[in-house]
Amino acid sequence: NxxxxxxxxxxxxxxxxxxxxxxxxxxxxxxxxxxxxxxxxGSAPTTVIYEDNQRPSGVPDRFSxxxxxxxxxxxxxxxxxxxxxxxxYYCQSYDSSNYVVFGGGTKLTVL
Amino acid sequence: xxxxxxxxxxxVKPSETLSLTCTVSGGSISSSxxxxxxxxxxxxxxxxxxxxxxxxxSTYYNPSLKSRVTISVDTxxxxxxxKLSSVTAADTAVYYCAxxxxxxxxxxxxxxxxxxxxxx
Numbered sequence: 001n002x003x004x005x006x007x008x009x010x011x012x013x014x015x016x017x018x019x020x021x022x023x024x025x026x027x028x029x030x031x032x033x034x035x036x037x038x039x040x041x042g043s044a045p046t047t048v049i050y051e052d053n054q055r056p057s058g059v060p061d062r063f064s065x066x067x068x069x070x071x072x073x074x075x076x077x078x079x080x081x082x083x084x085x086x087x088x089y090y091c092q093s094y095d096s097s098n099y100v101v102f103g104g105g106t107k108l109t110v111l
Numbered sequence: 112x113x114x115x116x117x118x119x120x121x122x123v124k125p126s127e128t129l130s131l132t133c134t135v136s137g138g139s140i141s142s143s144x145x146x147x148x149x150x151x152x153x154x155x156x157x158x159x160x161x162x163x164x165x166x167x168x169s170t171y172y173n174p175s176l177k178s179r180v181t182i183s184v185d186t187x188x189x190x191x192x193x194k195l196s197s198v199t200a201a202d203t204a205v206y207y208c209a210x211x212x213x214x215x216x217x218x219x220x221x222x223x224x225x226x227x228x229x230x231x
Contacts, residue, residue, distance in 0.1 A: 103157075
């Protein structure tokens with residue numbers, strides 16, 4: 001079964017840059033699109049990146065997504081960190097049978 | 112713009128069937144552009160995809176839940192529904208419905224979610 005693995009938690013200071021990884025268990029993560037969602041406590045997830053590196057309208061350009069085929073990983077990078085960026089972040093993709101998979105989530109602490 | 116709202120019982124007894132409905136507003140569930148999905152999140156845990164459906168009735172289910180899940184669509188009411196049978200405490204979760212698009216299977220927007228507790 002295809003799985004996506006994320007670090008459980010990351011932390012960084014305001015104004016800095018943080019990168020959250022999402023590693024595919026098999027196949028090529030570059031073969032299928034990856035999305036990233038932000039979830040604040042008590043709220044539904046919202047999209048920050050779709051189709052690997054596209055930002056929905058309203059998402060600041062401090063958020064960017066990329067794919068690294070050599071490590072079979074996707075990454076979410078947030079620059080100029082703000083305290084409001086503190087949240088859980090989930091990557092999501094799918095396999096060749098169109099079964100959707102979410103990563104386990106990463107808790108971002110901005111301190 | 113599309114808006115989704117989940118509804119259904121907040122408490123279900125073990126071994127019974129969990130039933131939820133998602134009402135879509137701001138657009139037609141019969142749109143050829145979208146699929147409609149269910150995702151759940153146990154308290155304090157991560158997101159789990161349950162399944163997705165097209166207005167024609169074509170479905171994709173999470174293999175780990177497939178034997179217990181039925182997702183259906185009612186185009187006359189602009190709704191789609193989830194049934195999960197033989198529930199246990201492990202099925203206690205916030206259940207979200209969401210709009211999705213085939214490959215990339217990007218979920219947006221999401222409903223606000225509804226907590227379903229499985230307990231006697």
